[in-house]
Amino acid sequence: MRQRRAHPAFAVFWWLVLLFLYLPLAVVVLFSFNAINSAATFAGFSLRWYVSLFSNDAVIHAFYNSMVLALSSSVIALVLGTFLGYGLYRHRGRRMGWLIVLIYLPIVMPDVVFGISDMTFFVRLNSMFGILKPGMLTMIISHVTFELPFVALLIYARFVNLDAALFDASKDLYAGPIKRALYFVIPAIKPALVAGFFLAFTLSFDDFVISFFTSGPESATLPIYIWGAIRRGISPDINAIGSLMIAAVLVAALISLIFTLKSRKREGNLN
Amino acid sequence: MPTDSATREEFPDKAAARSVSRDASSITLKGLSKRFGNDVVALDNVDLTIEAGEFFTLLGPSGCGKTTLLRILAGLDSADSGSVEIGGRNVTDVAPHKRSVNTVFQSYALFPHLNVRDNIAFGLKMRGIGKAESNTRVEQMAASLKIDNLLARQIHQLSGGQRQRIALARALVNEPDVLLLDEPLSALDAGLRSDLQVELKRLQQRLGMTFVFVTHDQEEAMVMSDRIALLNGGSIEQVGAPPEVYERPRSRFVARFIGHDNLFPVSSRNGYTINTELGMLTTESSAGGTASLALIRPEIIELSAPGSAGADPTLALNRLPGRVRERFYRGATVEYHLDCGGQHIVAEATNSGERLFRIGDQVQVEIYPEDVILINE
Secondary structure, X not given: OOOOOOOHHHHHHHHHHHHHHHHHHHXXXXXXXXXXXOXXXXXXXXXXXXXXXXXXXXXXXXXXXXXXXXXXXXXXXXXXXXXXXXXXHHOOOOHHHHHHHHHHHHHHOOHHHHHHHHHHHHHHHHHHHOOOOOOHHHHHHHHHHHHHHHHHHHHHHHHHHOOOHHHHHHHHOOOOHHHHHHHHHHHHOHHHXXXXXXXXXXXXXXXXXXXXXXXXXXOOOHHHHHHHHHOOOOOHHHHHHHHHHHHHHHHHHHHHHHHHHHXXXXXXXXX | XXXXXXXXXXXXXHHHHHHHOHHHHOEEEXXXXXXXXXXXXXXXXXXXXXXXXXXXXXXXXXXXXXXXHHHHXXXXXXXXXXXXXXXXXXXXXXXXXXXXXXXXOOOOXXXXXXXXXXXXXXXXXXXXXXXXXXXXXXXXXXXXXXXHHHOOOEHHHOOHHHHHHHHHHHHHOOOOOEEEEEOOOOOOOHHHHHHHXXXXXXXXXXXXXXXXXXXXXXXXXXXXXXEEEEEEOOEEEEEEOHHHHHHOOOOHHHHHHOOOOOEEEEEEEEOOEEEEOOEEEEOOOOOOOOOOEEEOOHHHOEEEOOOOOOOOOOOOOEEEEEEEEEEEXXXXXEEEEEEEOOEEEEEEEEOOOXXXXXXXXXXXXXXXXXXXXXXXX
């Protein structure tokens, strides 16, 4: 096959895109190892900001909150989103097909709108019935709602790509409803389950806007902590937090990628 | 080609089991009806009996209800009314996973997340059969279908023909009372397809298992089946052995669907003579009451040069003058499209190496009285 050479202007454009994408991240990582308290000059390698980070109770608490929020909301979103995706798949041919639009809508909805409406809703609910005081629980509920459509669509897409006759085949081969779920449905959609979990986890972990509007005084997450800290000026330990978050997201992406490659090797181009 | 006794050795338990419980695999359908929505009739009051150990084919065009019928046998669809008995047991309301019936699907429906071995073992695992026994049975089955070298492969690495065999193995390893096959050869190319037709037929004879086969390909149906049911618009038009449906079609639909047809309406009948648009034709018999259609199969028509003595001048042959309008050379046979007094008639002649007729040639069309098939609709 003939290899087409890209126009030189395109190559310049490409490198510019990469530069603007990754240079700020590289700067954050570099300055997190800075020996002095400066955002302008790099005066040598040191781990002092990481040390101060791990002795800062507020940071540890925020990290703990972030993990609890991201883990629980993504597990709940995964379970509910799987049922939703399956339901969408089963009813796709019928009159309920238009319902999928309702699933897409939250994805394009601005986070600010989501956050403000969630906040108003929970505050009103709390003042009327005394339940759902802003805090971790309201955050988890809000996070589940915005993660849900992503998970549901991933699962739905996976089902659509499966041969519909596989459902018949599993029934034909003596699998009752429970065995069908355990030995056919769940293994067959496993790549989408893994991808859905990691997507929901990263969405939750780096969300600021929705967390901000729905959190209580005790439930600040890492992004909320960073926002508060930055108002007092950018300190190098913010760079350290940023670097750790980059590392966490990279690890999650890597696990997800390895899994995808493994299942692609098993199933060819089905994914 | 292994001998019959040698191949039976590969399925010792099955051959024995089948000779004892042959009746377990007969099928009786009574008054089966099925509609999709309000106006699509998939099946209309179908009665059918399939004998144990039979290779039975449901044949018909797409939308005739053959696949719906198969799915009702498998339990994957339920009939609106009527009953299904397998081996004398009423299974009308029995869930598919509780029926001793397995299906080879048109798309094969092999599980993409499992390798070949686990695909074949799936049914055994679901029935709680132990690992050791399951392994033995999977390996025996794979060996007998010559796919034992594929057991560790992933599904996407296999060709269509290999997938077909694995789908077959996955169904047969469960030793069902009845095997259902939903157009399993339709996705394969012609050469492989005819090989597998022969192989499937041999396998069925070897196992003595009841096979219910669905196809829209009349040739495939003729080659493989003990009996064929022709379906049209959700109803059974005719059931019979291949020679029966070919030589004595009961309706215009059957005559058309099986083989090439020359069909002529009969306007009157007088003893041995019928009056058709082709002219007066002598038939073999005067019995059977009125007839509405005369069918003449293309391959029984004899063609000779005009004025020649023809096949046998002493016989009471139907002789008609014709002219060659088109010729299609097929190798073993030559297909002539003839004009017989304004009527279009197709003749298929064996290519014996003699001179072929050319387009425009005048020919003598000869039809034996016993080859004029009368259809009473």
